[in-house]
Amino acid sequence: MNYLAHAYLSFELPEITVGNLISDFIKGKQKEAFPEKIRQGIMLHRAIDGFTDTHPTTRQAKSYFREAYGLYSGALVDIVYDHFLANDALTFPPDENNSSLKAFAQRTYERVGDWQAILPQRFARLFHYMRTQDWLANYGHKELIFNSFEGLARRASYMPPPGQAITLFETHYAGLEACYVDFFPEVKDFALRTLQQLQQDGKKE
Template sequence: MNYLAHLYLSDADDHHRLGNLAGDWIKGRLEHHTLPDRVLDGARRHRFVDSVSDRHPATAVARSYLGPDRRRAAGIILDMVNDHFLVRHWDDYASTPLPRFLDNAYGSLERTRALWPAGGERMMERMIRDDWLSSYGDLEIISMALERIAMRMRRDPGLGDTLPLLRREYVALEEQFHRLMDDLRRELHPR
């Protein structure tokens, strides 16, 4: 799952949201960190969500739609595409309108700025400033974001030129997103 899904699957308090969003930058054993307990609880949630998502049957099926030439990039592509589907189907999953949810989530992150883990500060700053998450509803934005990620890599693992593939497999990927999200929601009982 990607940024919006992690925020959605988080508890509503500031520290838990930070930990769940920034879990990729909180490395190693959590008990060795001096972060507040709720940030660490959020990081645990992040790891749990990633673990369930990575081994979920819907993810395996979705990976197959991306083809063997995108095997190494499939995780990144699916993370971004799942956030796209979450934006598109937000009203099916949340009672709070997306703009209000994002205002609250961005506010939580701003209030915890002093705790942002090293490596994530610049990304979180840009995500808030440019409101990345609401733009994820546009599939072309997802494709452009994947291409920008590819440009930062030494060699593109298959992130470039994804738009035709995503359009072709859209309905099939969307179905797998719903299977995964429904199971995660049942597991975590979010708001």
């Protein structure tokens, strides 16, 4: 799961959204420095990633990239899932201006921006570009997916050049979309149940 999916799987809860989006930038016990609900978001993110990485449908999606990209196939699929989520008519009903997705993106930026003072420095830099370039709403466009592939290749020292990933994405578009359609309702159900458990555990502390 990538940024749009993690934001969506925060169920419109501001602090959960913040924790879910910053989780990859928080190591070990660093999460203890954050308020309880943001910690829940961090833990939710990690649970979602574990569920996603081990799911049979995700393994199928990875298979389209695995020969060329090996361990990086999972990161590529995370980006691809965001593309299909952005174009999911059941989640973001389409209209001429794509207004439901754009509105969700703006709400997400506002929620995260309210916690600007405590964002990890690396995420804060990334969030500036996410917000100003409207990444979340633009994941529906293939061009941004290609840019994301290129950005991943720049950050990953041993990842092969992204050109073949773009070709594989285009070639296997229908198969990857079918994986998303099968997988996303399950991860949404899992995320909701996990969040409810985290909230319940938090009340016991």
